[in-house]
Amino acid sequence: MRILIVEDEPRLLHNLAKALREESYAVDTAADGDDGIVKALDCDYDAIVLDVMLPGLDGWQILERLRRKKKTPVLMLTARDATRDRVRGLDAGADDYLIKPFDLAELLARLRALIRRAAGQAESTLTVRDLVIDTRSRTVSRNGEAIAFTAREYAILEYLVLHRGEVVTRTAIYEHLFDESDDTLSNLVDVHVFSIRKKVGPELIATRRGQGYCIET
Numbered sequence: 286m287r288i289l290i291v292e293d294e295p296r297l298l299h300n301l302a303k304a305l306r307e308e309s310y311a312v313d314t315a316a317d318g319d320d321g322i323v324k325a326l327d328c329d330y331d332a333i334v335l336d337v338m339l340p341g342l343d344g345w346q347i348l349e350r351l352r353r354k355k356k357t358p359v360l361m362l363t364a365r366d367a368t369r370d371r372v373r374g375l376d377a378g379a380d381d382y383l384i385k386p387f388d389l390a391e392l393l394a395r396l397r398a399l400i401r402r403a404a405g406q407a408e409s410t411l412t413v414r415d416l417v418i419d420t421r422s423r424t425v426s427r428n429g430e431a432i433a434f435t436a437r438e439y440a441i442l443e444y445l446v447l448h449r450g451e452v453v454t455r456t457a458i459y460e461h462l463f464d465e466s467d468d469t470l471s472n473l474v475d476v477h478v479f480s481i482r483k484k485v486g487p488e489l490i491a492t493r494r495g496q497g498y499c500i501e502t
């Protein structure tokens with residue numbers, strides 16, 4: 286999953302980006318509103334963490350401009366515990382909000398929920414055939430037995446499962462799951478899918494020649 290963080294406080298931005306990368310998200314950052322809106326419109330993020338008080342465009346203006354074009358899930362960060370702010374944010378099309386200072390674990394949980402809801406999936410556990418995918422612990426099991434996945438393999442499988450019934454291109458996988466700073470090549474997606482298939486069986490993920498991969502519904 287690729288996340289954009291728009292936050293002008295350098296230490297918070299750094300810590301958030303680090304924490305999200307540790308959770309295997311691909312992370313882009315913007316330290317002001319003008320850079321934030323350019324990136325938010327330019328790339329199809331799986332979610333955006335958006336601070337309200339920013340130099341340049343503020344969080345409200347970014348949200349308003351974004352919503353004219355895109356439905357990207359947005360988690361607003363507000364410094365004030367003001368009902369007015371929360372109502373304004375939700376009215377303006379924010380999907381959720383957190384009041385600073387917030388607990389990192391709560392931010393991660395809310396992001397996971399936003400991403401799942403955007404995929405039409407309310408539960409934190411995904412079931413596909415005989416596999417159970419727990420998005421909280423990022424684990425995969427079959428008949429109660431855990432299957433060992435690397436972080437990358439897990440991220441690819443979760444992304445394909447959240448987009449069940451759609452053909453997912455290698456480029457989409459690369460853009461949503463691999464960080465800008467990653468120097469790995471996109472054809473490594475094939476290597477990861479090969480090793481996922483060895484673990485879950487060859488029939489779960491179909492290859493659509495010249496298009497990408499698909500998990501049938």
Ligand code: CA
Pocket residue numbers: 292293294336337338339
């Ligand atoms: Ca700020």
